[in-house]
Amino acid sequence: MAQHSLEIELREGLQGLDEVHQTRRFEVLASTLLGVLLKQFDARCAISLKLGAANRDGTRQFEEVGKRTAGGLRPSEFIDQQLIQQLASIEGPHCLREPMQGVPVSLISFSMPIPADGRIMFLVEVDSAVDLDENDARSLAEMITLVDGEILDSIMISDQARKIEQLEGCLERAEQALAENEIDLSQLEPLDLNESEAPLASVKTLGEVASADPRMCEVLSQLERLQDSDLSVLIFGETGTGKSVLARTLHQGTAREGHPFEVVSCGALAPTLVEGELFGWRKGAFSGADSDRAGVFERAAGGVVFLDEVGDLPMSIQQKLLRVLQEGMLRPVGGSELIQVDVRVVASTCHDLVEMVRxxxxxxxxxxxxxxFTIEVPPLRQRTDDIPQLIQQFLSDATGSDGPVRKLSSSAMAEMVTYPWPGNIQQLRNVIHQVVLSSESRTIPRKMVEEYLEELSDERLQGEKVQSTVEELVLRIPATEGFNDIIAEVERLVILTALRRNRGNKSRVTKQLKIPRQTLYNKLDRYGIDESEYK
Known part of the structure; x- marks a missing residue:
């Protein structure tokens, strides 16, 4: 029964392991396991060590993976390199009761093999007055065996994740060197490996819009079906997602295509001008009305009126717009006659109109x-498959037909794909034009792209207590807080800033802050920071 309850406690402690970043899986698992060992044996400390393959003299390189202590106690001084090397040569569970350095010892250990001829060792030290024996050592081994599969899996995943980070760093340095020396590997003859290329993702095209993203392809399919209809359409989407482009695409290929497509930027017009822009005015209707002017509904006769950001319309204009849509008739400002209009209305908004109605x-x-009919356009961060294609299009637009062919390096492209793009397609377009103007290289390196993305991240790091630029970081803290609280808040802010600037890449964060990786992990745990939120 005790063994069963122990296994349940271990499993519960490991439930959140899938939420942990891959490079930290084994550290988190080891910490959980050490906590259980500390409690089970009422120990003063529990330590996990990762040992490398044995050298010719039988010794092993080792590193401490985790350590848990009770009540702030430190491991005894006899737990040193000599003792670890002695225990590393012992396979299976072991109990040590012989005095060392004149100090009574009460310690049990267990090591298990891992890939590459390495070993994982667990040490549990209890108070010297406690009488441990080989049965306790076997109990330790049984506890470790309960989760040996998770241990091996997490070690493999952590090691592979670190190797990937190292390879990515090497790739970035290589690309930077190629860019600095104007070397374009794409000009080299490719090797024929007699391997078929991976199938390309299915791309749907409608007018000038193309996408490989399933959600965006569904949007294009909906627009295609709506082209044969006069139904009014409301397009939802964040700022910069291309709602106006989709509205024009909807107009193309329809019976109304030969007629005007009139756009009203509802949020850009002063409230006093909206009515005249929509419905027109008659001479003398107000000061400055020296002649009659047709509104967009008249000018778009037979075509489409696109109400961009319709949620910004004043309530007084909403009522008049409703009457026009219901009756198909309008009265110009200062006029007495009714004018019949025949238009299709397409509107867009970045607001939650349902909530605005409430x-x-x-x-x-x-x-x-x-x-x-309503259409929701997904934000760019949810359609990352389209980012490389959009980048190539914007690179072509920025260089022109007579300019040199430009492209992003592989790591620069990876940075662009993982960036969250709060400004969506418009923001992506702006960044591409900026890097093209700033770089003379045919292949634009990651470092240059990263500089612009860091500036964008800094712009987002603003708030009531925080102001951040590339050069400085300003934090406002209430003067009533104690010294430790102030230091903790500064520490938390510095880590958050580094994570945002490096988009969650911990290797770059540790390099920027000049701190060990384990220190960063400890701080992330202490302040409850999830680095994956900043990728």
Whole structure:
């Protein structure tokens, strides 16, 4: 029964392991296991060590993976390199009761083999007055054996993740050297490996829009079906996702294509000008109205009116717009006659119009009139398959037909794909144009791309207590907080800033902050920071 409850406790402690970054899996597992050992044996300390393959003289290189102590006690001084090498030569469980350096010893150990002829060793030290024996050592071995599969898996995953990080660093340095020396490997003759290329992702094209992302392909399919209809369409999406481009795409290939496509930027017009822009005015309607002017609904006769960011329309204009949509008739400002209009209405918004309706900021009847069919455009961070294709398009636009062919290095492309792009496609376009203007190399290196992305990350790191630029970091802390609280808050901010600037890459964070990797892990745990949120 005790063994069963122990296994349950171990399993519960390992439930969150899948949430841990790959390079830290074994450290987290070892810490959990050491905590259980500390409790089970009422020990003063429990230590896990990772040993390398044996040298010719039988000794092994080793590193401490984790350590848990009770009540702030430190491991006894006799647990040194000599003792570790002695225990490393012993396979299986072992109990040590012989005095060392004149100090009574009460310690048990167990080591198990791992790949590459290495070993993982667990040491448990209890108070010297406690009488340990070989049965306790075997109990230790049985506890470790309960999760030996998880131990081996986590070691393999952690080691592979670290090797990948090292290889990525080597690749970045190689690409930087190639870029600095104007060497383009794409000009070399490719090797014929007699291997078939991986199939390309299916790309759907509609007008000037193409996508390989499944969600975006569904959006294009919906637009394609709507081209044969006069149904009003409401396009939802974050700023910069290309809602206006999709609206124009909807207009192309329809019976209305030969007629005007009129755009109204609802959020850019002053409230006093919106009505005149939409419905036109008559001469003398207001000061400066020296002649009649047709509004967009008249100018778009037979075509499409695109209401960009319709959620920004004033409530007074919403009522008049609703009447036009219901009756197909409008009255110009200062006019008395009614004018019949024949247009299709397409609207877009980055707001939650349903919530605005609940809050009384948008008319419910107008919402349903506009939302004959709704389309939601996914943000760029959710359609990363499209980013390389968009980058190639923007590179071509930035260089022009007469300019040299430009491209991003592989690591630079990887940076662009993993960046969250809060400004979506428009922000991506701006960054590409900036790096093209700033770089003379045909292959744009990761370092240059990273500089622009760091500036964008710094712009996002602003708040009530925080102001950050590339040169300085300003933190406002209440003067009433104690010294330790102030230091902890500064420490937390520095780590958060480094994670944002390096987009969650811990290797770069440790290099920037000049701290050991384990120190960074300890700080992340202490402040409850999930580095994956900054990727």
């Amino acid at each position: 809050a009384g900021k948008f008319r419910e009847d107008l919402f349903y009139r506009l939302a004959g």
